[in-house]
Amino acid sequence: MPDLLWDEVRSFFDLDLMGTLPDVWVADTSVGDWQTVLDLVEAHGWRSEYSEGDIVMPLPHAEHVLSRPTDGDCPSLRVWPAPDVLAIFRFLSKDTIDFDVDLRELQGQERLDLLCEFFSAIGRKLGKPVLMSPEGDSDHPVLGFDVGADRVVLLATPGPD
Numbered sequence: 001m002p003d004l005l006w007d008e009v010r011s012f013f014d015l016d017l018m019g020t021l022p023d024v025w026v027a028d029t030s031v032g033d034w035q036t037v038l039d040l041v042e043a044h045g046w047r048s049e050y051s052e053g054d055i056v057m058p059l060p061h062a063e064h065v066l067s068r069p070t071d072g073d074c075p076s077l078r079v080w081p082a083p084d085v086l087a088i089f090r091f092l093s094k095d096t097i098d099f100d101v102d103l104r105e106l107q108g109q110e111r112l113d114l115l116c117e118f119f120s121a122i123g124r125k126l127g128k129p130v131l132m133s134p135e136g137d138s139d140h141p142v143l144g145f146d147v148g149a150d151r152v153v154l155l156a157t158p159g160p161d
Contacts, residue, residue, distance in 0.1 A: 009112065013112070015104065018103055020103055021135055026122065026128050029094065029095060029096055029097050029126070033128070034091070050075065050076070051078075052072070074091065085101075123147060127147060142156040143155055
């Protein structure tokens, strides 16, 4: 059975309500947690591309990325957990793993299931919640991986369609 049902959460995938790129994050992280995510990407065989500015390069260790000077281009890691489903991780801080997903790619039950599987893989590996909120509004997460429930759950009440 799916973690969430599309008909019950579709309003949280509305571009006007959530923005195209809702905020997704894992709080209270460390360099080790970042490395765990990088290792998870490789272990799952998800297609990925690491870049600093416009320069694509091999994926370094998290310690190297997070120790770079802050005045340079923000490094990013593009991960495709499935074809046509992209997550973009931004190495802004060791304390929070931030990434974006594109809601235009996540319409319908099948894509929702992929998103839940992706959040769950990260949350289980880190033992931490993975939260999603409207773009620019990280104070109000709407859904996320709940460690105790071991699944993605609703954290807000969906609005009418």
